Amino acid sequence: xxxxxxxxxxxxxxxxxxxxxxxxxxxxxxxxxxxxxxxxxxxxxxxxxxxxxxxxxxxxxxxxxxxxxxxxxxxxxxxxxxxxxxxxxxxxxxxxxxxxxxxxxxxxxxxxxxxxxxxxxxxxxxxxxxxxxxxxxxxxxxxxxxxxxxxxxxxxxxxxxxxxxxxxxxxxxxxxxxxxxxxxxxxxxxxxxxxxxxxxxxxxxxxxxxxxxxxxxxxxxxxxxxxxxxxxxxxxxxxxxxxxxxxxxxxxxxxxxxxxxxxxxxxxxxxxxxxxxxxxxxxxxxxxxxxxxxxxxxxxxxxxxxxxxxxxxxxxxxxxxxxxxxxxxxxxxxxxxxxxxxxxxxxxxxxxxxxxxxxxxxxxxxxxxxxxxxxxxxxxxxxxxxxxxxxxxxxxxxxxxxxxxxxxxxxxxxxxxxxxxxxxxxxxxxxxxxxxxxxxxxxxxxxxxxxxxxxxxxxxxxxxxxxxxxxxxxxxxxxxxxxxxxxxxxxxxxxxxxxxxxxxxxxxxxxxxxxxxxxxxxxxxxxxxxxxxxxxxxxxxxxxxxxxxxxxxxxxxxxxxxxxxxxxxxxxxxxxxxxxxxxxxxxxxxxxxxxxxxxxxxxxxxxxxxxxxxxxxxxxxxxxxxxxxxxxxxxxxxxxxxxxxxxxxxxxxxxxxxxxxxxxxxxxxxxxxxxxxxxxxxxxxxxxxxxxxxxxxxxxxxxxxxxxxxxxxxxxxxxxxxxxxxxxxxxxxxxxxxxxxxxxxxxxxxxxxxxxxxxxxxxxxxxxxxxxxxxxxxxxxxxxxxxxxxxxxxxx
Numbered sequence: 190x191x192x193x194x195x196x197x198x199x200x201x202x203x204x205x206x207x208x209x210x211x212x213x214x215x216x217x218x219x220x221x222x223x224x225x226x227x228x229x230x231x232x233x234x235x236x237x238x239x240x241x242x243x244x245x246x247x248x249x250x251x252x253x254x255x256x257x258x259x260x261x262x263x264x265x266x267x268x269x270x271x272x273x274x275x276x277x278x279x280x281x282x283x284x285x286x287x288x289x290x291x292x293x294x295x296x297x298x299x300x301x302x303x304x305x306x307x308x309x310x311x312x313x314x315x316x317x318x319x320x321x322x323x324x325x326x327x328x329x330x331x332x333x334x335x336x337x338x339x340x341x342x343x344x345x346x347x348x349x350x351x352x353x354x355x356x357x358x359x360x361x362x363x364x365x366x367x368x369x370x371x372x373x374x375x376x377x378x379x380x381x382x383x384x385x386x387x388x389x390x391x392x393x394x395x396x397x398x399x400x401x402x403x404x405x406x407x408x409x410x411x412x413x414x415x416x417x418x419x420x421x422x423x424x425x426x427x428x429x430x431x432x433x434x435x436x437x438x439x440x441x442x443x444x445x446x447x448x449x450x451x452x453x454x455x456x457x458x459x460x461x462x463x464x465x466x467x468x469x470x471x472x473x474x475x476x477x478x479x480x481x482x483x484x485x486x487x488x489x490x491x492x493x494x495x496x497x498x499x500x501x502x503x504x505x506x507x508x509x510x511x512x513x514x515x516x517x518x519x520x521x522x523x524x525x526x527x528x529x530x531x532x533x534x535x536x537x538x539x540x541x542x543x544x545x546x547x548x549x550x551x552x553x554x555x556x557x558x559x560x561x562x563x564x565x566x567x568x569x570x571x572x573x574x575x576x577x578x579x580x581x582x583x584x585x586x587x588x589x590x591x592x593x594x595x596x597x598x599x600x601x602x603x604x605x606x607x608x609x610x611x612x613x614x615x616x617x618x619x620x621x622x623x624x625x626x627x628x629x630x631x632x633x634x635x636x637x638x639x640x641x642x643x644x645x646x647x648x649x650x651x652x653x654x655x656x657x658x659x660x661x662x663x664x665x666x667x668x669x670x671x672x673x674x675x676x677x678x679x680x681x682x683x684x685x686x687x688x689x690x691x692x693x694x695x696x697x698x699x700x701x702x703x704x705x706x707x708x709x710x711x712x713x714x715x716x717x718x719x720x721x722x723x724x725x726x727x728x729x730x731x732x733x734x735x736x737x738x739x740x741x742x743x744x745x746x747x748x749x750x751x752x753x754x755x756x757x758x759x760x761x762x763x764x765x766x767x768x769x770x771x772x773x774x775x776x777x778x779x780x781x782x783x784x785x786x787x788x789x790x791x792x793x794x795x796x797x798x799x800x801x802x803x804x805x806x807x808x809x810x811x812x813x814x815x816x817x818x819x820x821x822x823x824x825x826x827x828x829x830x831x832x833x834x835x836x837x838x839x840x841x842x843x844x845x846x847x848x849x850x851x852x853x854x855x856x857x858x859x860x861x862x863x864x865x866x867x868x869x870x871x872x873x874x875x876x877x878x879x880x881x882x883x884x885x886x887x888x889x890x891x892x893x894x895x896x897x898x899x900x901x902x903x904x905x906x907x908x909x910x911x912x913x914x915x916x917x918x919x920x921x922x923x924x925x926x927x928x929x930x931x932x933x934x935x936x937x938x939x940x941x942x943x944x945x946x947x948x949x950x951x952x953x954x955x956x957x958x959x960x961x962x963x964x965x966x967x968x969x970x971x972x973x974x975x976x977x978x979x980x981x982x983x984x985x
Contacts, residue, residue, distance in 0.1 A: 228911055229922040232890045234959070234970040238300040240275065243268040244965035248317045251949040251960075252328040255348030260951050262303070262960065262967070263330070265314045272310060272317065272330060272342075275303035275967070277951055302952070302969065308342055308352045310334065315365045320372035320381030322356075324400035331383050333370055337363050339385060339394070341402065360405060364388040366416035366436075373420030373429045376452035384431065386415050389517045391431075393454070408446075409514030409550075409563050411435070411457050411853035412827075415444075421470040423447065423496045424864065425478030432470060432481075435459075443468065443481070444512075445496075447864075449557060456560070456856070457512035459826060460866050462494075471886035473895040473912045480869065482897065484881045490873045491881055491899060491910070493918060499862040506789050506809065506821050507863040510828075510848070510855035513560060515541050515550060518851035523831035526849045528838075529577030529586045531603045537836045539847065540588055541854070542572040549575070549588065549601070549608060559839035559858060566608040569595050574626050580658060581634035589637065591626045598626060598639060598664075614664045617641055621652060624679075627686040629697035633657060633667050633720030638699055640686055642679055647708065649679035651701065653686075655722060670721050678712055680705030685738040691715075691761040693746040698722075700748070702738045710735040713761055729765030733757075739830055742785050744795070749784040756784040756799055772797055772810055772817055779803045782830045787844045789821075789859050796820065798846060798857075800830055807857070828855055870917025872910060878903045882941075887948025887957045889972055896921075898948065898959060902940050907959070926963060943968070 246264040254261040254274050262275040283301055299305075312334030322329045327344040334340050334357075343354040363369070369386040376382065380396040390407040397403055418433040428448040435444050443462040446454040465483040473480045473493060481494040515524055525542040532538065536554035541563075543550055547570040555561040571594025579586050580600075588601045590611055599611030617623045621641035629636050637656040644650050653673040656664045666672075678684060680703035687700040691713060699714040699722060711733045713725040734752050735741060742749040747760045747769060754777075758770040774781055780803030786795040789809060797817050799808040802825065811820035828850035838845040839858055846857040874881065880903040889896045889909070897910040901923060908923035926943055943963040950957050956972040 228919060229909075231892070231975075232896075232909060232921055233973040233975060235973040236971060238302055238969040238971065239297060240299040240303060240967040240969070241297075242266070242273070242962070242965055242967050246273065246962060246965075246967075247945065248314075249945045249947055249960065249962050249967075250317065250319050250330075251947055251951070252319045254328060254330075254344060256327050256344065257348055259953055260949055262947075262949075262951060263317075263319075264962065264967070265317055265332070266307075267313050269307070270310055271307040272314065272332065274306040274308065276306060277953065278302055278304055280953055300969075310340075312338060312340075315363075316368060316370040316385075318370045318372040318383065320383070322372075322381055322383070322396060322400075322402060324380065324396075331370065331372060333360075333363065333385065335365070337361055339370075339383070339392075339405075341383075356402065358394075358402075358405065360385055360387060360392050362388045362390075364413070366414075368417045368419070371418045371420045371431075375420065375429055375431065375448065375454060377428050377448065378452070384418060384420065386410075386418050386433065388413050390514075391415070391418075407565075408454060409516050409853075411444075411512045411514045413517065413852070417468055419468070419470050421479040422477070423470070423479055423481070424498060425476065425496075427477070428452075430454075432468070434465070434468065436464065443483075443866075449555075451555075451557065453555070453561065455511075455558065456562075457514070457853075458864060459509060459512060459824075461824070462866065466881070467883040469884045469886050471895055473886065473897070474869065474914055475894075481866070482884050482886060484884065484899070488873065489879060489881055490871055491884065491897070491918065492871045493869045493897075493912060494866045495869050497865045497867045499864055506823065506859070507857060507861055508865065509824055509863055510807075510826070510857055511559075511863075512826075512853050512855050513552060514563070514853050515849075516543055516546070516852065523851055524849060525573060525575040526832050526834060526847070526854065527575040527577045527588070528834050528836045528847075531577065531586055531588065531608075533585050533603070536840045537838055538577075539834070539838070539854075540575050540577060541849070542575050542590070543568075544571045544573060544594075547571075549590065551608060554838065554840060556840065559845075560856065564607075566601075568601070568608075568611050569597065569599060571595060576626055576628050578628040578635055580637075582658070589626060589628065591623050591639070593623050596623060598623065598637070614658075614662075615639065615656065618652070624651065624684050625686045627688050627699060629688055629699060629716060629722075631696040631716050631720045632718060636667050636720065637664065638686055638722070640684060640701070642684065647677070649676075651675040651679055651684055653699075653701070653714065653722065655720075667720065669719055673714065673722065673724060675701060675712060675724070677708035678703050680707040680736075682737070687738055687741065687743065689743040689748060690746055691748070696720075700741070702735055702741065704737050706736075711766075725761070727765055728763070729767070731766055731768065733759060733766050739783055739832060742783065742833060742835075744786040749786060749797075751781040751783050751800070754779045754781060756781055756797070770817070772799060774799060774801060774808060775819075776804065783833055783848075785833050785835055785846055787835045787846055787859060789857075791843075791860055800825070800833070800848065802828075802830060823857065826855070828853070870912065872918035872920065874901075874908065874920070876903075876923075879908070881908065883946070885946040885948050885959065889948055889957050889959060891956050891972065891974075896948070898946070900943050900946060900961075902942065905940050905942060907943075907946075907961075926961065926968065 248265040259277040266273045317332040331341045341356040383394040385392045392405040412435045414436045423430045431446040443460045469482040470479040539552040541550040549568040550563045552560045569592040574591040576589045596617040597613040598615040601611040624640040624642045627638045641652045655667040655670040657667045682705035685702045696716040701712040714722040740751040754774045756772045783800040785798045789796045797810040805825045807823040809821040810817040834847040881899040883900045885898040899908045906925040909921040943961040945962040947960045948957045959970040961968040
């Protein structure tokens with residue numbers, strides 16, 4: 190018989206037979222060679238056990254799946270339409286088990302340790318997680334049945350019975366992704382909840398105190414390419430957080446939503462960890478919270494990272510933006526965003542249009558840490574402009590929306606915990622289509638300014654109306670006003686209106702802004718002492734050069750206008766538009782799409798923020814010696830700017846900056862530091878051809894410390910590392926799991942196996958073992974108890 194002898198510790202060895210196929214499984218020596226780290230003597234396995242599985246089995250999980258106190262395993266086996274349970278047998282059953290070696294030299298049967306059972310499924314399973322989902326003290330399973338079913342299978346009271354009890358719900362628009370489902374306590378009630386990644390939203394299903402799963406709650410995604418979702422306490426506050434990857438080829442990479450003190454999932458944090466090969470969460474340093482263990486895609490370097498909490502009230506500028514999802518991008522004009530107090534609590538809220546879904550998204554301040562998650566309320570289809578204002582005679586703010594598709598302007602109010610369905614107050618004039626709206630204050634109170642367009646191209650005409658409500662609630666032309674008709678201002682993508690007191694007379698004026706190519710880029714409507722808008726004469730030779738409202742920001746009586754690599758601050762007077770200052774990016778690759786002004790340093794005067802989508806940064810300029818000079822840079826990420834808002838969004842008395850994009854908006858909270866990733870240790874193999882693909886975290890030598898076992902596909906094996914606070918990551922040894930004859934012979938050729946692994950006790954001795962999925966086998970390396978002299982590394 191052909192065999193391989195594998196020395197595992199000086200105390201023993203094991204023989205395993207060879208079986209046919211491309212793979213030859215072997216356990217090579219873990220005893221340190223002369224040139225290896227002497228830590229290897231403290232690690233070892235008492236043998237190797239093999240168990241036959243389908244070669245496409247995946248999603249290896251552990252848990253007590255028959256309530257006998259022993260740890261079992263499961264895998265998804267779509268080839269046989271089942272979830273395959275591997276129930277751990279008691280050690281006294283070994284003697285009665287048949288031999289794993291058959292009479293034929295290459296015919297290898299499974300070892301004795303597990304009893305295989307099946308849970309039949311009627312759909313292809315794309316992801317699976319485990320947890321107690323009905324509070325009966327038993328581990329259940331939940332899985333995604335393609336294309337859109339979340340199924341929960343409850344463990345029976347009799348551990349040997351069939352898993353027949355189930356519960357299911359349809360979750361629309363799921364996108365198959367690696368590790369798309371996870372389970373854990375996400376609201377601090379000590380009950381297992383379920384979270385599932387969808388294409389546009391992440392579904393959270395919270396468990397009720399009665400042990401039932403509630404209807405899914407939708408958390409709007411900031412990207413349509415999310416994967417590898419995990420649940421763990423990242424910041425050490427005792428509450429589980431949500432962690433996942435954004436795989437859209439952007440600079441984002443690792444993302445997290447931290448659970449708040451009131452049991453909510455907060456906005457998305459993004460970290461500079463670009464497209465890692467893998468992410469493993471584990472508490473490796475015995476301090477509160479889990480560490481983040483990653484492998485860099487470019488260098489193959491293993492990193493152990495910890496989440497560093499923000500410094501309280503240090504007055505610094507955050508280094509990153511907080512992300513809030515608004516849903517899939519729609520239309521050429523993007524979403525409309527408005528700010529104002531909607532629920533009467535004195536705090537500024539945000540309203541965002543959702544044209545395709547006929548709804549309005551509201552982000553209310555929660556009174557703790559800023560804006561909460563989106564609340565969706567039904568509305569009109571095709572809304573392309575939104576405003577929030579307190580209309581004349583009203584005690585509370587209203588939301589005013591304009592729907593080009595439905596041809597109406599409508600008003601909605603916040604009452605009884607929700608937005609009322611919009612009530613139509615104006616219908617578009619025959620032959621015209623609604624284009625934009627604004628509100629102004631002045632001698633006639635609050636007026637609604639509505640723009641309508643007729644015609645197309647150079648012959649397009651803009652009709653501007655001033656409206657006020659009558660005593661009966663109907664909207665009518667404001668007293669003393671008449672329709673204004675403007676030509677040459679309608680751009681190829683329409684036209685927008687913006688309120689600004691451009692002449693500093695205390696009355697709101699209106700800027701008419703071309704969106705796209707047109708004969709005129711910007712026109713000014715000045716409000717006179719009677720509240721009537723009149724077209725201002727355009728004097729002077731200097732054109733503002735505006736191509737969209739995105740490029741404009743009102744700053745007092747002045748307007749910031751972004752153009753290519755610079756931003757101009759401009760004012761309007763008797764001589765027309767004049768430049769009062771200019772701020773240059775000073776970099777050839779810069780592309781300034783917008784700008785903003787707000788106090789970021791807590792000192793008198795505003796800072797200037799240049800929104801640079803060319804280098805994907807916010808450039809913050811601060812006034813020094815009479816000139817604005819570069820001060821800070823903040824990562825912008827993949828956001829494509831549509832509009833910006835400056836308002837106090839966390840009720841701390843300071844203005845914050847909101848940047849709205851096509852699929853999410855981002856907030857820079859002024860005077861507030863943020864979480865950061867700190868590298869605790871790193872390791873890079875001294876083997877040039879090493880390819881670390883994933884990391885298994887767990888104590889595999891019973892010294893009460895977490896070890897890191899990397900799957901190294903360049904050697905079709907494993908590399909073991911030890912982590913300590915004093916020394917960080919130290920290499921222990923590496924060994925090949927199997928031999929494979931490949932059809933390629935280049936030096937950089939590597940396989941894809943082993944593909945998954947766990948460090949878990951499946952032998953019932955209280956010591957973690959290594960379990961691997963590799964080709965068509967599950968491989969078990971039972972941890973060797975060792976001897977008194979070699980069982981624990983000495984203090985370093």
